Amino acid sequence: MAVSFCGKRIILTRTSLLKTPKRNGYIVLLPEIGDDLPDKNPLVKEETGxxxxxxxxxxxxxxxxxxxSIEFEEGVKKIEASIQKKENPDVFKEVLNPLEELGVSLDTxxxxxxxxxxxxxxxxxxxxYLGIHDRARNARAxxxxxxxxxxxxxxxxxxxDLKCTEEQRRLLSxxxxxxxxxxxxxxxxxxDRFRxxxxxxxxxxxxxxARLEFATKQFKHKIIDPxxxxxxxxxxxxxxxxxxxxxxxxxxxxxxxxxxxxxxxEYCPDRELRWKVWQENNLRSSLANDKLLQTSTPLEEIRYRRNDRAKLLGYKSYVHLxxxxxxxxxxxTVYNVLDTLLETARPSQEEELNNLTKFAKERGFDGTLxxxxxxxxxxxxxxxxxxxNEEVLKEYFSLPKVLDGLFRLSERLFGIKIVEERKVDVWHKDVRFFDIFDASGxxxxxLASFYLDPYARSDQKIRIDQDSGWMVGVRPKSTITDSKPLAALIFNFQSPIYGKPSLLTFRDVQVLFKRFGHALQHLLTVTNYSEVSGLSNIEWDAAEISSHFMANWxxxxxxxxxxxxxxxxxETLPEENIESLRLIRSHMAGYNLCRELxxxxxxxxxxxxxxxWMDISTRIWNRYFVLPREKRDSHVCSFEAIFSDEWGAAYYSHIWSEMIAADIYSAFQEIPVEDQNQVREIGKRYRDTFLALGGSCSPNEVFRRFRGRDPSPKALLKNLGLKNVKQEKIN
Known part of the structure; x- marks a missing residue:
């Protein structure tokens, strides 16, 4: 076995994927606009849409x-000029409706x-794509x-004295x-300072x-021993x-x-090799790395600039903004919820690690976990x-069967009908297309439609993480432009091979259910404006509720x-395997939850x-982890989600959405599962609130309309099988 580092030094100030507000690429492309493009969207068939x-x-x-993009920018200028000319312009007819018409085509x-x-x-x-992405985003901004x-x-x-609908007020806000x-x-x-x-x-x-990407690509470890x-x-x-x-x-x-x-x-039996890979992963772009690859200085600058901008706007810090x-x-409120979850998760973690240590030692492990x-x-x-055993379980989860079950569940819960349509243009022969109908009408x-592109194509598809899958909102819902929602679900599942259908791991099945739940919020919205339809204008910590809700099933x-x-x-999956899958998410649940907390x-x-940053990490570490912090651990330097992606001061949103989804799902757990009338009634209430209202109503109000009260973290702890170990011992 040998560790090798590859690649040459590159210019590490290159622009960021999907993030930089200005890029030279699209400027070069502007002359290709052409005067012969049709007035309507040239990428869409006029007869079918x-x-x-x-x-x-x-x-x-x-x-x-x-x-x-140019038409949108020019349209905004015309609207601004119109506002200046009139004493009391109609904000909906003369501003927001025209913006809606300009925006839907661009968004599509x-x-x-x-x-x-x-x-x-x-x-x-x-x-x-980066040029297209930046051009569209800048125009919409x-x-x-x-x-x-x-x-x-x-x-x-x-x-x-304003008289308007709840949706219109939310749009103004x-x-x-x-x-x-x-x-x-x-x-x-x-x-000027803010800008x-x-x-x-x-x-x-x-x-x-850029630095993190290059540091990640540098490490390559070749293994020869089978x-x-x-x-x-x-x-x-x-x-x-x-x-x-x-x-x-x-x-x-x-x-x-x-x-x-x-x-x-998870699978490597060589402890020394596990340590090597773990350490390299946690030392990426750290102070121990090449100076040109270190991210400590950029991340400190990011923190400073964010807080400075927040203070200019009158907020105490970027978190408060x-x-x-x-x-x-x-x-x-966030800290109260996180602390409530930790109160149960931390002692559970202690018990889990004690049991895991005992399990490992019984099988020859010699050392400290x-x-x-x-x-x-x-x-x-x-x-x-x-x-x-995922390899055995895969044989029971074929994609056709799982899809059929997912569609049936959705039809039963939400009163819809999902029908495949074959006469539609697609970008690959594997892609399928479905229409969604209202079963009661x-x-x-x-009501809406979606594409499904299920299989991995290593030469064509991006794979960012282990459970990669995407829901793309292709076209938004808009009554103003008479457009219906259209989405694309794109995955990296195993292709059919040797006469076998695509076989999914249980993780794959979870990804499929989550992304489909996400898509349903885009597809079943009933709002009038795309700016507040589906997932638009949804508060960040509520954006994944529908994903986790479907996964609960x-x-x-x-x-x-x-x-x-x-x-x-x-053969149906044996009862003992069904019970095991039901209990599986409680395994190491305290450890996993503490990591996210x-x-x-x-x-x-x-x-x-x-x-x-290192002082903060060191200060709070022991409150959340039983295992001590490794001396050189620099995971903050590779915390991409909060520094180069969009989750700064918002990472907790993942847990928050999961908590809300668990509380929603508990409404179904409170009734007999065989009582289909009650299941359909609650499912309809969920469709009429969380799926229908999109961003046209505060998610706190949406939750109250569905549950009749404010949310509680208890349902999440119950779903994860976590109990307050110390409290049980006292009792």
Whole structure:
């Protein structure tokens, strides 16, 4: 075995993927707009309203996005001029409705390009998509940076005599909040400083991402010994084998890509090698790294600039600014929930690690359990205690059967009918297309439609993490433009091979249910404006509720029975396996929850405190973890989600959405599962609230309409099988 580092030094100030507000690429592309493009969207068939994927090209996408972006920007200017000319313009008829008409076409073109980016890289390479993405995003941002539109919306919203719908008021509030957070209330000098901070912030985020990406790519570890790899799943070996056609032969190359590191630590029997990979992963871009790859300075600059901008806007810190766009509403509320969960999760973690240590020692482990040991021994314990073997279980989860069960469940819960349509243009022969109808009404016109692209194509599809899957909102719902929702679900599941259908791991099944739940919120919305439809204008910590809600059904025995059938014999998944899957999420649940609680608290404190990042991490570590912090652990330096992605001061949102979803699901647990009338009644209530209202209503109000009270973290603890161990001992 040998460790090798590859690659040459590159310019590490290159722009960030999907994040930089300005990029030279699209400027070069503007001359390709052409005067001969039709007035309507050139990427969409006029007679059907669906994208012409069979005839799409990069040039067409670039030309369309460029033309529509310019039209959008010019349209905003015309609206601003109109506002200036009139004393009391009608904010809906003369401002928001025209913006809606301009925006839907642009959003659809952007959605088509994004679908190709995730679904077929040969049709939409990353470099080309980045120009399209930035051009569209910059154009759409213009309306939220217009002082004329901002002040008009604010004056109308604050008018005590205003008569409008709940959706319209929410739409006005969106424009007011966006304008406020863009600094439109600031005087000239603080506004100039605010804008300069923003430019520097974007540069540092790009720098952070570029350095981390290169540090990640540097590490490559070649394994020659087949004994090291004998227990690994064949699908994983195929990914890391030098020759994917001979996955069992080797050699194999391990990298620090998330979809490589996670399963490697779970299956690697060599403790020293696990430690090496774990350490390299946690030292990426740290102070121990090459100076040009270190992210400590950029991340400190990101923290400073974010807090400086927040203070200019009148907030105590960036965290307090962030709460403006969160369901929780205040930092105190978030901390109260996190602490309540920790009160049960921490003692559970202690018991789990004691049991895991005992399990490992009984099987020859000699030493003190460390972080790089936990994934490996936890997998072995899971297999022994729960008879959980993914390779065996896969044979019971064929994609056709799982899809059928998922669609039936959705139809039963939400009163819809999902029908496959074959005469539609797609970007690959594997892609399928479905219409969604209202089961209670006439089926002449679908409510919405979606594409499904299920299989991995290593030469065409992006794979970012182990459980990769995407839901792309291709077209939004808008009554103003008479457009119906359209989405694309894109996955990396195993392709059918040797006469076998696509066989899914249980993790794959969870990803499918989550992404479909996410899609339903986009597809079943009933709002009038795209700006508040589906997932638009949803508070960050409520954005994943529907994903987790659908995933909860996978731990219902009746659901597993419906989707679990052997692909060859037709045998139903045995009862003991069904029970094991129902209990599996309680395995190491305290340890896993504490890790997420730690990362959530770390993110919030990093954006609320001026202390050095390492001091913050060291200070809070022992509160969340039983195992001590490794001396050189620098995981903060690779915390991409909060520094170069969009989850700064918002990482807790994942837990919050999961908590809300568990509380929603508990409404179904309170009734007999066989009482289909009550199940349908509650399912309809969920569709009429969380799926229908989108961002047109506060999620706190939506939850109260569904549950009749405020949310509680108790349901999440119950679903995870976590009980307060210390309290039980006292009793």
């Amino acid at each position: 669906f994208p012409e994927f069979n005839s799409l090209s990069i040039e067409k996408c670039i030309a369309a996005i460029s033309k529509q 073109t952007w959605g088509i390009a994004k679908t190709l980016y995730f679904g077929n890289q040969s049709l939409m390479p990353t470099k080309c 213009v309306k939220f940076n217009s002082k004329s539109i901002f002040h008009l919306c604010k004056s109308v919203r604050d008018n005590p 969106k424009f007011v909040l966006e304008g406020k957070l863009n600094g439109l209330e600031l005087e000239k000098n603080p506004f 300069n901070d923003g430019k520097v912030l974007n540069e540092k985020r790009s720098q952070f991402k 004994n090291t790899m004998k227990d690994f799943p064949e699908d994983f070996l195929r990914i890391i084998a030098v020759d994917p056609m001979q996955p069992q032969r080797g050699p194999w190359v391990v990298t620090l890509q998330p979809h490589i590191v996670t399963p490697f630590l 962030s709460m403006e766009t969160k369901m929780a509403g205040s930092l105190e 460390q972080h790089w040991d936990v994934p490996y021994w936890a997998r072995k314990q899971r297999r022994t205690v729960y008879n959980y 006439p089926n002449s016109e679908p 996978l731990f219902e025995p009746s659901t597993i029975q419906q989707i679990g059938e052997h692909y060859d014999t037709g 730690y990362l959530s608290r770390l993110d919030l404190e990093l954006h609320d405190s001026e202390d050095f």
